[in-house]
Every structure is written in C-alpha cells, then in structure tokens.
Amino acid sequence: MKRLMLYLGVRNPVWIIPLAMPIVLYGTQTGDRALLFGVVVALVIPITHALSWPLERVFPRSLHLVPLLTIAAVLVTIAELVIDLSGVFAGPRTIVLLRSLVVSGLLLYPGSVGPGAVRNERFSERMLRIGATTAAFLVGFALFFVIRRVAAVPFGTFSDTVAGGFLILAIGRMTVSAVHRVRRGRGISS
Amino acid sequence: MSVIALFVTASLAQNVVLVHFFGVWPYPSVVYSPRRGAAVAGAVALVLVWVSTVYGVVHRLFLARFALEYLETLTLVLILLGTVYAVVRIAGLVAPYARAVPARYAPLLILNTTVFVVAMSIPESVERITFFPVAALGAGAGLFLALVPIAAIRRHLDRARIPGVLRGDVSAYIATALTALAIQQIDRLVLSVLEPLW
Numbered sequence: 001m002k003r004l005m006l007y008l009g010v011r012n013p014v015w016i017i018p019l020a021m022p023i024v025l026y027g028t029q030t031g032d033r034a035l036l037f038g039v040v041v042a043l044v045i046p047i048t049h050a051l052s053w054p055l056e057r058v059f060p061r062s063l064h065l066v067p068l069l070t071i072a073a074v075l076v077t078i079a080e081l082v083i084d085l086s087g088v089f090a091g092p093r094t095i096v097l098l099r100s101l102v103v104s105g106l107l108l109y110p111g112s113v114g115p116g117a118v119r120n121e122r123f124s125e126r127m128l129r130i131g132a133t134t135a136a137f138l139v140g141f142a143l144f145f146v147i148r149r150v151a152a153v154p155f156g157t158f159s160d161t162v163a164g165g166f167l168i169l170a171i172g173r174m175t176v177s178a179v180h181r182v183r184r185g186r187g188i189s190s
Numbered sequence: 191m192s193v194i195a196l197f198v199t200a201s202l203a204q205n206v207v208l209v210h211f212f213g214v215w216p217y218p219s220v221v222y223s224p225r226r227g228a229a230v231a232g233a234v235a236l237v238l239v240w241v242s243t244v245y246g247v248v249h250r251l252f253l254a255r256f257a258l259e260y261l262e263t264l265t266l267v268l269i270l271l272g273t274v275y276a277v278v279r280i281a282g283l284v285a286p287y288a289r290a291v292p293a294r295y296a297p298l299l300i301l302n303t304t305v306f307v308v309a310m311s312i313p314e315s316v317e318r319i320t321f322f323p324v325a326a327l328g329a330g331a332g333l334f335l336a337l338v339p340i341a342a343i344r345r346h347l348d349r350a351r352i353p354g355v356l357r358g359d360v361s362a363y364i365a366t367a368l369t370a371l372a373i374q375q376i377d378r379l380v381l382s383v384l385e386p387l388w
Contacts, residue, residue: 016359019215021211022210022212022213025211026210062275062293063275065271065300066271069267069270069271069300070267070268073263073264073267074264076263077261077263077264080263092314096310096311097307099262099266099307099310100212100306102267102306103270103300103301103303104213104215104301104303108297108301161370162208162210162211162366163370163371163374164367165211166363166364166367166370167367170364173363174355174356174360177355177360178355
C-alpha cells in the first residue's frame with residue numbers, strides 16, 4: 001500500500017517521471033483511444049514482466065533487455081492481432097504507438113533500468129513494483145484524460161495539440177510538487 | 191518525390207517532437223542543456239538512419255513481399271537489439287577501457303520511442319528504398335531542431351527570476367509547449383512555399 005501511494009504520488013509515471021509521454025499525449029485525445037491504451041497497458045505490462053523474470057536469470061547481465069523486449073514484442077503483436085480480429089478499426093498511428101509500448105520506458109523502467117531496479121530481486125517484489133507502476137499509470141492517465149476533456153470546453157482543439165498537452169502536464173507537475181511540499185511542511189514555493 | 195520535399199516534411203511538417211511527440215527518453219534530462227540536447231539528437235539520429243534503413247529494406251524485401259507484416263514489431267526489436275549490442279561489442283574491442291560508456295547509453299538508445307516509431311513509419315510513407323536514409327536523417331534533423339531550442343528556453347527559464355515551482359521539469363514542459371506553438375507558425379510559412387508529402 002505504501003509502495004502504491006509512492007508510485008501514485010512522487011513517482012507517478014504520468015506526472016512526475018514521464019515514461020510514456022507519447023502514449024499519454026496521443027491516447028487521451030479521444031475516449032476510444034484512452035480505453036484501448038488503458039486496457040492494453042493494464043494487460044501487457046504485468047504479463048511481460050511476469051514472463052520475462054525467469055528468462056532474465058538465464059541471459060547474461062549485459063543482455064538483460066533481450067528477453068524483456070522480445071516478450072513485449074510478441075505480446076503487443078498478439079494484442080494487435082486480437083484488435084484486428086475483433087473488428088476494431090484502430091488506425092495506423094494508433095497501431096504504431098501501441099507497438100511503441102514495447103520500447104516505452106513505462107514498460108521497461110521499473111524492472112530493468114530505473115533507479116531502484118534491483119538485480120536478482122524476488123518474483124513477488126518485481127510484480128509488486130510493476131503492479132504499482134501500472135496502477136499509478138492508469139490513475140494518472142485517467143486524470144489526464146478528464147482534464148483534457150474539461151479543457152477542451154473553453155480551449156477547443158488546442159487542448160488536443162502537443163502544446164496543450166504539455167501545458168496540462170506542467171500544471172499537473174506543479175500541483176503534485178506543491179502537494180508534496182505542503183505535506184513535508186515546506187510551503188508551496190521556495 | 192524530391193529529396194528536399196522529403197527532408198522538409200520529415201524534419202518540420204512531421205516533426206517527431208513538436209508535431210507528434212514520439213518522444214525521447216528520459217525527456218526532462220535530455221533537454222537539460224543545449225549541449226546535451228544536441229548530443230542526444232546526434233546519437234539518436236545516427237541510430238535512426240541505420241535502424242530505419244535496415245528495417246525498411248527488410249520490410250520491403252521480405253515482410254511486405256511474403257505478407258509477414260504481423261512480424262513487424264518483432265523484426266524491429268531484433269534489429270534494434272542486434273545493432274546496439276553489436277555497437278557495444280565493437281566499442282569494447284576498439285577501446286576496451288571506454289566500453290562502459292556505450293554500455294551505459296545503450297538502454298537510452300534502445301528505449302527511444304522516436305527510433306521505434308519513425309523506423310516503423312518510413313516504409314509506409316516513403317516510396318523508394320534509396321530515400322529511407324533521407325527520411326530518417328530528416329527526422330533526426332527535426333529532433334535536433336526541437337531539442338536544442340527547447341533546452342535553450344528551459345535554461346533561460348531556470349535562470350530567470352521565476353517562482354521555484356516553475357523550475358526544473360515544469361520549465362521543460364513550458365519550453366516544449368512554447369516551441370510547439372512556434373513550429374505551428376513555421377509550418378504555415380513552409381506550407382506557402384512547399385507542399386508536405388504526408
């Protein structure tokens with residue numbers, strides 16, 4: 001629970017550590033896309049790390065990204081085939097960004113290259129970190145989507161542009177930092 | 191399709207940071223200073239040209255010809271991994287005492303969404319194989335054109351007398367928003383001279 005709160009707050013993968021900015025900025029433009037990316041992230045990321053954990057023990061240390069990336073590529077390919085077979089028209093850019101989940105930091109960061117990545121960690125420990133990161137991403141993603149839709153009322157299509165997205169991210173980042181500072185008793189601004 | 195139109199389209203009209211934001215990782219630290227932004231843009235551009243060309247050729251000659259498009263993601267991942275680990279290995283042989291440097295930056299290059307997305311888009315957007323490196327170089331130039339001004343604006347904001355809450359990552363986001371607005375206007379200017387290809 002403490003770990004989940006940490007990832008929801010000061011390590012949030014949307015507001016604080018921008019690991020999957022392309023997906024956040026593109027996926028929140030419409031409700032359909034938000035749902036699609038939310039479901040795929042929630043399924044693909046924990047499964048990738050669960051399958052990759054035993055294989056990482058087999059590969060040498062310098063090749064630790066190989067099993068993770070390969071499994072992620074296979075899972076995203078399967079997700080893509082499922083979307084195709086279910087008759088959902090996703091569009092070329094959606095598919096390309098879905099594929100980019102394979103290499104996005106969100107997918108790989110917690111287990112492999114991020115600060116706090118622990119070598120030879122236990123399976124339960126790894127899955128706890130991945131679960132917390134994924135849950136925090138989904139919460140941040142949903143919040144970003146709601147803010148963007150609300151901002152679209154006064155600002156129109158501007159909120160869907162890259163500039164609009166970054167301004168929302170800046171405001172969100174400031175809010176999280178201010179809340180963190182207040183909680184630590186240091187006031188809003190230094 | 192002229193080379194100039196292709197280059198301008200890839201670098202400005204379809205800018206990988208300011209129009210689409212395919213993203214470089216880790217973004218706020220990449221735009222920490224203009225020098226670092228230029229170095230990362232140069233390194234990513236080099237990888238981009240090589241990976242896009244190899245992937246484009248494999249895609250055109252094998253995947254598209256034998257209807258194996260569903261293997262695109264896996265193919266690109268294998269090319270990316272093979273390239274980066276080959277570079278690390280060669281660097282280790284050529285300069286054994288400096289081999290830690292490429293090994294440290296290998297994940298950064300592998301995990302860059304820009305490399306992945308641009309390489310994947312090029313075979314569908316560009317008609318001739320010989321133009322693949324030009325399109326990739328254009329995307330790399332677009333990365334440079336975005337990262338260096340953003341880093342300069344960020345540095346300026348960090349040194350200005352502004353509230354503390356606006357410094358750090360927030361200044362990077364504000365700098366990106368400002369540069370993205372600027373490129374929209376530059377795009378309109380270019381559009382009056384040259385029609386983008388896609």
